[in-house]
C-alpha cells in the first residue's frame with residue numbers, strides 16, 4: 517500500500533475532505549445581500565405551477581451577458597486549464613502499454629474504469645432511459661460546461677507512431693466526435709487540420725505553454741480541457757499549467773501500465789484537494805489552485 521493512500525474502497529460514504537497546503541488560501545468572494553436577492557428573485561427556480569407559469573414566461577433565462585456591465589459572465593474570470601473525468605485504477609494506472617488499433621488503452625481493459633460514467637443518465641452514448649442521476653451523473657454532465665477547446669496528446673488521438681503514412685485516420689470517435697470545439701493534438705508529426713461534424717482537429721508541435729496560449733485563444737474566453745493521455749497530463753502538470761483536475765479512482769488495482777501518480781497525495785503540494793466516494797465505488801478526487 518502506498519503511504520497515505522487507504523485502499524479500502526468503502527471506507528467513507530458521502531463524505532468529503534479538504535486538505536490545504538499552508539501556502540494556499542481559499543479566497544471566498546464577498547456575496548452582497550443584493551446578489552442573494554437578485555438570485556432568488558430571478559423566477560427560474562420557481563416550480564412551474566399554474567399560478568406562476570404565465571409569470572415565468574416573462575422571466576428571462578440566465579444570460580451570458582447578465583452582468584452589471586453587460587460583459588459576458590464567462591469572461592469575468594480568467595480562463596482555466598482543466599483535466600476532467602480522468603480515470604485511474606486504485607494504484608494510479610490510467611492506460612496500458614502496447615496500444616494498438618484494436619486496444620486503444622493497450623493491455624488495460626477500460627471497462628471497469630469507465631463503467632461509472634456509462635451508467636449515468638448524462639452519458640452521451642446512452643440510448644435507453646434509466647441512468648443514475650447522482651454524483652457520477654453530475655460529474656459527467658459537467659464535462660462540456662464552459663469548455664471552448666481541448667488539448668490532447670497524439671497517442672490519445674491515434675495508435676500510430678512516427679510520420680503519417682496516410683491521413684485517413686480521423687481519431688477513434690467516428691463521424692461525430694464528442695468534443696464539439698477545436699481540438700489541438702500535440703505531435704511531432706504535423707498534418708493538415710480537418711473537421712468532423714462540430715469538431716475541428718488541429719495538429720501542433722509546440723511547448724505546453726505555447727499550445728495552451730493557442731488553445732485559450734481558440735476557446736474565446738471559455739476554459740480549455742486537457743484531455744490526456746497520461747504523458748501529456750504529466751507534461752502540463754510539470755509545467756505548472758493545470759488549474760483543475762478531476763480524477764476518478766476505481767476501487768481496484770491494475771499493477772502495471774502508464775501511471776498518473778503513486779497516490780492522490782502526490783499533488784497536494786500544488787493543489788487544494790477534496791474527494792468524495794460515490795455509491796458506484798468510484799472515489800472522485802478534485803484538485804484546484
Ligand SMILES: NC(=O)c1ccc[n+]([C@@H]2O[C@H](COP(=O)([O-])OP(=O)(O)OC[C@H]3O[C@@H](n4cnc5c(N)ncnc54)[C@H](OP(=O)(O)O)[C@@H]3O)[C@@H](O)[C@H]2O)c1
Pocket residue numbers: 601602603604610611612615620621622668669670671672673677678702703704705720721722723724743744745746747748749751774
Ligand atoms: N485514463 C484516462 O482517463 C485517459 C484519458 C485519455 C487517454 N487515455 C489513454 O492514454 C493513452 C495515451 O497516453 P500516452 O501517455 O501514451 O500518450 P499521450 O499523452 O496521448 O501522447 C503523448 C505523445 O504526444 C506527443 N506530444 C506530447 N506533448 C508534445 C509536445 N509538447 N510537442 C509535440 N508532441 C507532443 C508525442 O507524440 P509524437 O512524438 O509521437 O508526436 C508524445 O509521445 C492511451 O491509451 C489513451 O487511450 C487515458
